[in-house]
Amino acid sequence: MARPERGILWQSFGSPEGPDDVWPFLQNVTRGRGVPEARLRLVADQYLATGGSSPLNALNRDLIRRLGDSLGERGVELPIYFGNRNWHPYLADTVDEMARDGIQEALIIPSSAYSSYSGCRQYREDLIGCQVTFDTQTLKPFSQHPLFMAAEASVVASYLATRPPIDASTTAIFATAHSIPTATADSCDYQRQLGSVCEVLRALLPSDAPIELAYQSRSGDPRTPWLTPDIADAIHASFEANPNLRRVIVIPIGFISDHQEVLYDLDILARNAAQSHGLGFDRLPTVGGTSEFIEMLTELVLVWNSGGDPNSEIPGAEHLCHDGCCLSGAPPIPTSR
Ligand SMILES: CC1=C(CCC(=O)O)c2cc3nc(cc4[nH]c(cc5[nH]c(cc1n2)c(C)c5CCC(=O)O)c(CCC(=O)O)c4C)C(CCC(=O)O)=C3C
Numbered sequence: 001m002a003r004p005e006r007g008i009l010w011q012s013f014g015s016p017e018g019p020d021d022v023w024p025f026l027q028n029v030t031r032g033r034g035v036p037e038a039r040l041r042l043v044a045d046q047y048l049a050t051g052g053s054s055p056l057n058a059l060n061r062d063l064i065r066r067l068g069d070s071l072g073e074r075g076v077e078l079p080i081y082f083g084n085r086n087w088h089p090y091l092a093d094t095v096d097e098m099a100r101d102g103i104q105e106a107l108i109i110p111s112s113a114y115s116s117y118s119g120c121r122q123y124r125e126d127l128i129g130c131q132v133t134f135d136t137q138t139l140k141p142f143s144q145h146p147l148f149m150a151a152e153a154s155v156v157a158s159y160l161a162t163r164p165p166i167d168a169s170t171t172a173i174f175a176t177a178h179s180i181p182t183a184t185a186d187s188c189d190y191q192r193q194l195g196s197v198c199e200v201l202r203a204l205l206p207s208d209a210p211i212e213l214a215y216q217s218r219s220g221d222p223r224t225p226w227l228t229p230d231i232a233d234a235i236h237a238s239f240e241a242n243p244n245l246r247r248v249i250v251i252p253i254g255f256i257s258d259h260q261e262v263l264y265d266l267d268i269l270a271r272n273a274a275q276s277h278g279l280g281f282d283r284l285p286t287v288g289g290t291s292e293f294i295e296m297l298t299e300l301v302l303v304w305n306s307g308g309d310p311n312s313e314i315p316g317a318e319h320l321c322h323d324g325c326c327l328s329g330a331p332p333i334p335t336s337r
C-alpha cells in the first residue's frame with residue numbers, strides 16, 4: 001500500500017498585517033472572552049502606534065521556511081501548512097486546503113511552548129471547530145524539551161557574550177510571560193513550566209544575580225485576578241528596593257516570536273518604566289530565531305514521521321492535556337449591560 005500523504009500544520013495566533021486589519025482582528029481575539037470595550041480600544045491604539053501591524057505572521061512564515069529547510073537537510077520533504085486562530089490565513093481555510101491537497105495524516109504544532117487556555121486547549125478547540133477529514137496528532141506544549149531549554153539558554157548566552165558583565169548588585173533580571181487569569185493558571189502547569197525554564201537560565205547567570213518571573217499584557221475585566229507582578233510594576237518595585245539599580249534585563253521566555261505584545265508592552269512600556277528611573281534596559285530576543293529551536297522541531301517531526309510519538313520526547317508531557325487541563329478562567333459572556 002502507498003504511504004499516506006502526510007503534512008505538518010503550524011497552528012498560530014494570527015496578527016494584523018496593516019492598519020485596516022487591526023479592529024476586525026481584535027474582535028476575533030476577544031469574541032466571547034469578556035474583554036471590556038475600553039481595553040480593546042486601548043489595545044487598538046497601541047497597534048496603530050506601532051504602525052498597525054505585527055511581525056508575528058511574517059515571523060511564523062520564516063519559521064516554517066527554516067523548519068522546511070532543516071527537514072530537507074535530513075532528507076525529509078513534507079509540506080508545512082500555516083493556519084491561524086484570529087487572522088489570515090485562517091485555520092479553517094488551511095484545513096480545507098490540506099484536504100484538497102490529499103493530506104491523510106498531519107502533525108499539528110501549536111505555536112506555544114507552554115500549557116494555558118490560549119496556548120494549548122484553545123488551539124485544540126480551534127481544530128475541533130474545523131471540518132478535519134484527515135488523521136491528526138497534536139504536539140503538546142514543549143517548553144520542557146531539552147532543546148527548548150537549550151534554545152532559551154543560547155539566547156541568554158549570546159547576550160552575555162556581547163554585553164558588559166552582569167553586576168548582580170546593580171542589575172535586575174526578569175523573565176516574562178503573558179499574564180493569564182489565576183483561575184486558569186490553577187488548572188494548568190503554566191507557572192511550573194515557566195519556573196523550570198527560569199531555573200535553567202539562572203544557572204547561566206552569575207550565582208548571585210536573581211532572575212524573577214514577571215507577567216505582561218494583562219487583559220480581561222480588571223476585577224478578575226490575573227497573574228502578577230506586571231513587568232512594569234516589578235521594575236518600579238526593584239528600583240525602590242535597590243536605589244543602586246542601574247540596569248534591567250528582560251527575557252521574554254513566554255513567547256516564541258516577537259509580536260505586538262513584545263514590541264509594545266516590553267519595548268515601550270517596560271523600557272519607559274526602566275528609563276523613568278534612569279536605568280539601562282535590554283530586552284532579549286525571542287527563542288524562535290535560534291537554531292536550537294528549529295532543531296527541536298526537526299527532531300520532533302522526524303520522530304512523528306517515522307511512526308513514533310513525538311509527545312513521548314517531551315519530559316512530563318504525559319501529565320498534560322488531561323480532561324480538566326487548561327480550562328478557561330474567562331467570565332461568562334454577559335447577556336446584558
Ligand atoms: C497565554 C497567552 C499567549 C501565549 C500563547 C500563544 O502564543 O498562543 C498569548 C499570545 C498572544 N496574544 C496576542 C494578542 C492578544 N491577546 C489578547 C488577549 C488575551 N491573551 C491571553 C493569553 C495569551 N495570549 C488572554 C488570556 C487574553 C484575554 C482574552 C482571552 O481570554 O482570550 C488580545 C486582546 C486585547 C487585549 O486585551 O490585550 C490580543 C490582541 C498575540 C498576537 C499579538 C500580535 O498581534 O502580534 C499573541 C501571540
Ligand SMILES: [Fe+2]
Nearest residue numbers: 118178217261
Ligand atoms: Fe494574548
